[in-house]
Amino acid sequence: MFDSGAALAFVNTRRDRPSGRIESLGDPAAASAWLEHELGYQQARALEKAEHARLLALRDSAQRLLRARLAGSAPAPDDLLLLNQSSAAAPRSDQLGEDWRASLRFSGSGSANPRDLTELFAALASAIISLAADSSANLAECGADDCVVLFLRTDPRQRWHSQRCGNRMRAARSYAKHRSGGARG
Numbered sequence: 739m740f741d742s743g744a745a746l747a748f749v750n751t752r753r754d755r756p757s758g759r760i761e762s763l764g765d766p767a768a769a770s771a772w773l774e775h776e777l778g779y780q781q782a783r784a785l786e787k788a789e790h791a792r793l794l795a796l797r798d799s800a801q802r803l804l805r806a807r808l809a810g811s812a813p814a815p816d817d818l819l820l821l822n823q824s825s826a827a828a829p830r831s832d833q834l835g836e837d838w839r840a841s842l843r844f845s846g847s848g849s850a851n852p853r854d855l856t857e858l859f860a861a862l863a864s865a866i867i868s869l870a871a872d873s874s875a876n877l878a879e880c881g882a883d884d885c886v887v888l889f890l891r892t893d894p895r896q897r898w899h900s901q902r903c904g905n906r907m908r909a910a911r912s913y914a915k916h917r918s919g920g921a922r923g
Contacts, residue, residue, distance in 0.1 A: 740777065740865035742875065746888055747776055748862055749800050755884050763797065766790040779858050789855055796824055796859055800866045803834075804888055807870050808877060812836055821863050828860030832867040840871035 751762040751772065763769040766785040773779040785793065799817040806813050813836060822833050833841050869875055880887045881897035 739861040742865065742869045742872070742890060744777060745800070745862065745865035745869045746890065748797055749804060749866070750887050751797060752801070753886050755886060757884060763790070763794060769793055773858070777858070781855075785855070792855075792859065795820060796862060800863075801888075803866070803870055804877065805879075807838065808879060808888075813838070813870075821866060824859045824863035825867060826860070827856045828864070832864040832871075834867040834870055838871055838873070840867050 753760045762772050766787060766789070769790050770781070770784040773785075799820045803813050803817050803821060806817075813834070815836075818834060818836065825832050835841065869877070876891040876894070878889060878891050878896070880889065880903055882903035885903050
């Protein structure tokens with residue numbers, strides 16, 4: 739149901755920058771608003787504390803898994819377990835192996851749209867599994883000094899996730915070059 743863009747948007751809801759943490763899912767109400775705005779998931783009430791904690795645990799595991807994938811490391815067993823258990827809650831579930839390969843399981847019939855949070859978490863987990871298992875996905879972390887956003891490169895030379903990050907880094911390099919050149923006097 740969700741694609742790699744939704745998976746990355748979910749993973750990037752927490753960014754630990756040198757200047758401090760940016761948290762888009764900080765409390766149950768903020769998480770509910772994010773789910774509605776970004777994923778189109780609507781429910782009559784805000785998330786409960788336990789649901790919010792499950793959502794954050796899934797996101798944090800997904801972040802660690804994708805960063806391990808980028809580093810060429812093996813996935814952490816606890817993160818694999820959480821992701822696979824979340825995905826298995828749906829009638830159709832993807833499973834991720836330690837070898838970064840995905841497999842598919844069916845245990846009934848399901849709908850294209852998640853009806854409840856369990857199905858929503860399963861759909862998010864499946865999107866993350868698909869992204870992690872896709873060896874052709876050009877996953878990268880932004881090359882800007884203070885940016886930790888994960889993104890899919892559209893060009894092999896792409897170093898930054900946004901034009902803004904690229905402009906900031908080029909301006910900083912230019913400033914440093916002129917500043918050091920001016921000191922020679």
